[in-house]
Amino acid sequence: MLKKILFYCAAVALLILLVLHFISLPRTLDASLIPQHKADLQNGENLFWAGGCASCHAQKEARAKARLMLGGGVELETPFGVFIAPNISPDRQAGIGSWNTAEFINAMVNGVSPDSTHYFPAFPYPNYRSMPYTDLIDLKAFLDTLPPISSATADHRLHFPFNIRAAVGLWKLLYLNTGTFSARPGVEASVERGRYLVNGPGHCAACHTPRDLFGGEIKNRLLAGARSLDSASSTKAPKSNRIPNITPHAEDGIGKWSENDIAYALESGFDPDFDSFGGSMVEVQENMAHLPASDRLAIARYLKSIPALASTRD
C-alpha cells in the first residue's frame, strides 16, 4: 500500500515537473509585436548610461572612452559562483553584431538567447524587461555604433545546481512577472519618469531590495536595504556586507536628504555630509552622471515618493 502511494506521488511530481518544464521553455519573440520606430540615438545613449551596461560589459576599472568598449570580462562574484559578463560589442562573431532587433528585445525582456536558452538573472533583465520596445530599439541602435571587440570571454564558473540553465525557466515562472512600464494616470510626469528609471533601466532594486531564498526581489521591501550579493566588493564581516536603505525613512533611509541632495549625489558622488560614495555605487553614480539633470531630479523625486520602510535584517 505504502509503495503504491509513494509511486503515485512520484508519478504526480514527475508530471508536474514535466508540465512546468514545458511551460517554462524559452520562447522566441513574435516579430510582429515590434513597432515601426525610427531609432533615436540620443535616447539610446541615455538608456545605455541609465542601464549601467558598462559596469558589467566594459573592462573592470575602464575609464572615459574605454567604457564604450563592451568586450565583457568583468567577473561577478556571487554566492552562486562567478558570472562573467559576455562580449556585447557589435562584433559579429565574438559580440552581438549579428543579432536582429527581435533577438535583442527577447534577451532584454524575456532573458532568452537567440539559440533559445535561458539567461541567468545576474544579467538584470528582470528589471530591464519593463522597458518599452521603442526604448530597446533606441538602445540597440546606440550599441550598434560602438567599437566591435573581437575577443571572446571565458565561461561562468557556477556551483551546482545554479549552473543549470533550464532551472532558470522555473525561476522565471515565479519571478519574471513585471510588465512593460506605463505611467500611472494623475501622477506627476517627473515622478513617473523617475519610477521608470529606478525600476527599469536603472535597476536600483537589483542591489537595494532584499531577496528571498531563491533570489527573487521581495516587492514589499522595495529599496529598503539588502545583504550584498557581490562577494568581491564586500567582506565576510556581516555588518560590512550590507547595501543601504534608500527609502524616505528618516533614521534608516535617506528621509533627511532633500530632492536636491539626491540629485546632487547622483551627479557628483557626494552625500549631504560630503562623504563620497564607495563600493559598487561608484560605478552606478558615474553612469548616472551622464544623464540629463532632469532625469537625476526625476529619480530623486520618485525616491522621495515611495513608502518609507524601517530596515530589517534579511
Place this chain on the structure above:
Amino acid sequence: MKKLFSRTALILSLCAVSSVAVAEDFPFKKQIVARQAFMQVYAYNLGLLGAMAKGEADYDAKIATGAAGNLLAAAKMDNSTMWPKGSDAEAPGLDGKTRAKTETWSTYPKVTEKHQDLTDALIEMAAVAGNGLDAVKSNMGAVGKGCKGCHKSFRVPKDE
C-alpha cells in the same frame, strides 16, 4: 536614607556608564577613531566648497581658499601610523567598528596610489579655489574622483 539612596543611584549609574565604555573597547580603537576623525576633516572642508558648488552657499573666495588649503594640508599629513595592519572590518571584533577593507593591506601599495590621485586633484583645487565659483565647480569632479577612487576599493559599504 534619601541621601544614601541617591548616592547608590549615582554610583550605579556611573558603573553603567563605565561598563558601556568597557563594552565599546575594541582592538586598535585609538587608530581607528583617529583616522575616522581625519576623514571627517576632509568631509568638513570639502563641505564648505561643496555647499558653494551645490548652490547652497554664496561663493566666498576667502572661505574657499582656506578650505582648499586645509584639504591639501590634510592630504600631505603623514598618517601612516593610523593604519596598522590587521585593523580591517574582517579582523576579530572590528565588524561595524571600522569600514577599512582587508585589501588596504593585502594589495599594498595600491592604496597609496589612490591617495596620490586625491593629492594631485587637491593641488589643483588649492591653486584655483580663490578664482571664482566656476573654478571650484570644475574641480569638484576631480576631487570627488579622488575620494571615490579610494572608497570604491578600500572601504566596505555603509551599514544601514
